[in-house]
Amino acid sequence: MSQPEPGAVVDLLGVLAYAELTAFDRLAEDARLAPTLTGRAALARMAAAEIAHHVRLTERLTELGADPAAAMAPFTSALDTFHESTRPSTWLEGLVKAYVGDGLAADFYREIAAFLPEPDRDLVLEVLDDTGHADFAVREVRAAIEADRRLAGRLALWGRRLVGEAITRSQAVIAEHDGLAELIITGTGDLAGVGRLIDRITSAHTQRMTTLGLNP
Template sequence: MPPVPHTAVADLLGALAYAELTAFDRLAEDARMAPTLTGRASLARMAAAEIAHHVQLSARLTELGVDPAAAMAPFVSALDTFHESTRPSTWLEGLVKAYVGDGLATDFYREIAGFLPEPDRSLVLDVLADTGHADFAVREVRAAIAADRKVAGRLALWGRRLVGEAMTRSQAVIAEHDRLADLIVSGTGDLSGIGRLIERITDAHTERMKALGLNP
């Protein structure tokens, strides 16, 4: 694989930095919908972890001589559009969005991290580490389904909508940012490599839906 251009690294870190910033905003907002203080505190702690990740990424961009705000700016519209079109209306929808929607994005970034040189590869993998949301979301959603089976159908539809929107937005971002597209193409090797990457991400999504007790 050829050396990764400095500008491509900055693009990826900028996209991820804004994703972490929006994750903080959303988790803090969703925490207020929690039916219990325990749930509210859990999401608040996760929000704190996300803003800490944002700070790490911003610091690295500064080290690279890149203004973090400038690096994030090109990705604001796409990510904001996704989140506005998939705003949860209930506590459970918020949990599914964070687990399924953010999980899909995490898998995507983790795949691309493998194409980066150190120390940026380790940094990206570090900020993508689970903040505890996965197990918490699975417990809450499964408990809700056990209490009311009708919940499963509604949440399954919601999960499928999230994935459709996420894939559409991801494709648009890649199409609009040549350096990211080049990084993915050079990292995977060819179209068949890209196909295998998409297959791995899709398989992981299916497993997440099953973990929640939902039909993929």
């Protein structure tokens, strides 16, 4: 497989760096919705892990000769629009968003990471590693649904909305950045390969919804 263009690597690290920064912001904000101090502390610890990931990415961008702020700037509008349009109104909606929405994005970035050379491949996989949010979200959401079955339908609709918005924004980002599009197409081999990549991501999303106790 041919080496990706340096600009494509900077683009990928840039969008991830901004994603980690917004993840920190969101987790810190969601922590204030927590119904218990235990939940609040858990999300605060996860937020700290996300900002540490952001720092690792910006350090690598600097090593590559890129300005981190400039590398992140092209992606702020798309990510901010997504988060503004999917702002959770409850503690549970915030957990579903982090588990389902962020999980789908992480799957996508892991797929792309396979096309990168070292050390960037390992760096991307490192910052995408779960900070404990997945297990925490599953426990909290499933417990809430067991206590009130009426929540399942509303949260399932919320999960589907999140994924629809995430896919729309991801497509827009790729369409606006030729380097990322070429990285994906070259890495998967052809459009059929891109289709298989999408199938894998969709399958993982379905499994996450099932794990939460929600209909995909």
